[in-house]
Amino acid sequence: xxxxxxxxxxxxxxxxxxxxxxxxxxxxxxxxxxxxxxxxxxxxxxxxxxxxxxxxxxxxxxxxxxxxxxxxxxxxxxxxxxxxxxxxxxxxxxxxxxxxxxxxxxxxxxxxxxxxxxxxxxxxxxxxxxxxxxxxxxxxxxxxxxxxxxxxxxxxxxxxxxxxxxxxxxxxxxxxxxxxxxxxxxxxxxxxxxxxxxxxxxxxxxxxxxxxxxxxxxxxxxxxxxxxxxxxxxxxxxxxxxxxxxxxxxxxxxxxxxxxxxxxxxxxxxxxxxxxxxxxxxxxxxxxxxxxxxxxxxxxxxxxxxxxxxxxxxxxxxxxxxxxxxxxxxxxxxxxxxx
Amino acid sequence: xxxxxxxxxxxxxxxxxxxxxxxxxxxxxxxxxxxxxxxxxxxxxxxxxxxxxxxxxxxxxxxxxxxxxxxxxxxxxxxxxxxxxxxxxxxxxxxxxxxxxxxxxxxxxxxxxxxxxxxxxxxxxxxxxxxxxxxxxxxxxxxxxxxxxxxxxxxxxxxxxxxxxxxxxxxxxxxxxxxxxxxxxxxxxxxxxxxxxxxxxxxxxxxxxxxxxxxxxxxxxxxxxxxxxxxxxxxxxxxxxxxxxxxxxxxxxxxxxxxxxxxxxxxxxx
Ligand SMILES: Nc1ncnc2c1ncn2[C@@H]1O[C@H](COP(=O)(O)OP(=O)(O)O)[C@@H](O)[C@H]1O
Ligand SMILES: [Mg+2]
Ligand SMILES: [Zn+2]
Ligand SMILES: [Zn+2]
Ligand SMILES: [Zn+2]
Numbered sequence: 001x002x003x004x005x006x007x008x009x010x011x012x013x014x015x016x017x018x019x020x021x022x023x024x025x026x027x028x029x030x031x032x033x034x035x036x037x038x039x040x041x042x043x044x045x046x047x048x049x050x051x052x053x054x055x056x057x058x059x060x061x062x063x064x065x066x067x068x069x070x071x072x073x074x075x076x077x078x079x080x081x082x083x084x085x086x087x088x089x090x091x092x093x094x095x096x097x098x099x100x101x102x103x104x105x106x107x108x109x110x111x112x113x114x115x116x117x118x119x120x121x122x123x124x125x126x127x128x129x130x131x132x133x134x135x136x137x138x139x140x141x142x143x144x145x146x147x148x149x150x151x152x153x154x155x156x157x158x159x160x161x162x163x164x165x166x167x168x169x170x171x172x173x174x175x176x177x178x179x180x181x182x183x184x185x186x187x188x189x190x191x192x193x194x195x196x197x198x199x200x201x202x203x204x205x206x207x208x209x210x211x212x213x214x215x216x217x218x219x220x221x222x223x224x225x226x227x228x229x230x231x232x233x234x235x236x237x238x239x240x241x242x243x244x245x246x247x248x249x250x251x252x253x254x255x256x257x258x259x260x261x262x263x264x265x266x267x268x269x270x271x272x273x274x275x276x277x278x279x280x281x282x283x284x285x286x287x288x289x290x291x292x293x294x295x296x297x298x299x300x301x302x303x304x305x306x307x308x309x310x311x312x313x314x315x316x317x318x319x320x321x322x323x324x325x326x327x328x329x330x331x332x333x334x335x336x337x338x339x
Numbered sequence: 340x341x342x343x344x345x346x347x348x349x350x351x352x353x354x355x356x357x358x359x360x361x362x363x364x365x366x367x368x369x370x371x372x373x374x375x376x377x378x379x380x381x382x383x384x385x386x387x388x389x390x391x392x393x394x395x396x397x398x399x400x401x402x403x404x405x406x407x408x409x410x411x412x413x414x415x416x417x418x419x420x421x422x423x424x425x426x427x428x429x430x431x432x433x434x435x436x437x438x439x440x441x442x443x444x445x446x447x448x449x450x451x452x453x454x455x456x457x458x459x460x461x462x463x464x465x466x467x468x469x470x471x472x473x474x475x476x477x478x479x480x481x482x483x484x485x486x487x488x489x490x491x492x493x494x495x496x497x498x499x500x501x502x503x504x505x506x507x508x509x510x511x512x513x514x515x516x517x518x519x520x521x522x523x524x525x526x527x528x529x530x531x532x533x534x535x536x537x538x539x540x541x542x543x544x545x546x547x548x549x550x551x552x553x554x555x556x557x558x559x560x561x562x563x564x565x566x567x568x569x570x571x572x573x574x575x576x577x578x579x580x581x582x583x584x585x586x587x588x589x590x591x592x593x594x595x596x597x598x599x600x601x602x603x604x605x606x607x608x609x
Binding site for chain 2: 031034035036037039150151153154156157159160161163164165166167168169170207211214215216217218219220277
């Protein structure tokens, strides 16, 4: 079968449509995840969703909907732990992730479903996307894309500076949880294509590719969607092409490798741009660098005292012990203030 | 029954804090702070590092909950206040940015969110306000730069522009001039002066007023989480007598030896 013939096969067409939409939607959500510095959140949700899939397989209901429920629950828990900002939050999340993965594999064993069935969800599969799955994927992907683009001013503000967003009257908590739920949904729609264990890569790597080149959030968001689309479809085609040769390559790993290859292709361009920008970057407006000098200083600051002098408006400050001193002549004589 | 005047009409006093106590991480930081700011007033909030200025400003914009006391904005209790387009806030300088590039324009544009409806693009009025705010802080030439590439002072000016873009009636600025060079401090003073003339109410935290000094109607000096002074603007030396110098033993004139033991511990220097 030639590659062209392969594309005329219905299962391959379904896989291509899914890869197309997932490739756009996952990085769109991923942009907000990366902006919030939660790059591993998708990974965590993916692990938790394994349990959902296993429960769906075991109960012979829909693995997709079971995964939706469990992934959303996991994502909301992750967001709440993050918001609390507890020191032990990190460990709590790690336990949640391992629990999700172990629970999923364990339940699969209980059900006697066989590891290969679960594997389709862990690393993606070209062959198994049913028409129903595709319809759910298409609907959810469109919802994700519309929300990520349409609410981008709000989601941007909340992720960039939550305090400011709060003072602007935005429901910060609602939007934070919304982002977590969007992440859960993108994990679920991507699980047939990239698989649960690699889904996070499709959310994060396209963002990492384009942000080497971009200076605005909007360009990063749109660029990541384009890069994700290219990686997702490109990786799927690569896996399909290789499978013609008798190899058994799953689409997940090949999509992720294509994305990573894109990153390393763009890297030299990004490095060159960064160097160029560094050259035009302004000098910092204040340079409070201090020579190490003796601590307590029973002296008048002046030209020879060794403290760095900085002109500051109408007076001169002396940098001392990390702060600035200004001489004041008051009733009680000359003294120095921090400021 | 004769309707009797203003008893149910919001008083419209921009800020009214009564006996405000604030605890952060279980530690009391503000104690019994009373602060009323009248419409059109320009209040300078001063005091040493760690005296609670930022905590007070964050409390006034609803970012820190009160553990006791009562806060009203424009005559409404905080919980019932929703008119956030009337309030602008410039946080104390943070160089923290998101994990994704953002342009100066985009950051300043988020100052218009209080005026925008969901799922609507920027209108021309929004664009005009963003452009005007960028010009005021002298950053219009940088609109399409990434904020991550700015110096600290430039970043501070972007945050000021973000607040100005919303055209607030009440503007709270936390050390807006820290790290900003003198010409731009003058530009900021000009912008705040125009806002003040237009009737805006301004609360400004500053360690040193510089070019802003002529605008100040009233000074409030914080010390150790309490209000130490509230009254007419102070000369620099007076402010220091109120708050700054209590912990200062750097003076070299031996005539006023300040024993270390008398130093209140919370006046830590940074
Ligand atoms: N999140 C926090 N948790 C606990 N203590 C805090 C927190 N933020 C500030 N503080 C403490 O509150 C006091 C006042 O801080 P702050 O309001 O930032 O002072 P200022 O702005 O006047 O320098 C300081 O002692 C500081 O250490
Ligand atoms: Mg402060
Ligand atoms: Zn100075
Ligand atoms: Zn010194
Ligand atoms: Zn002084």
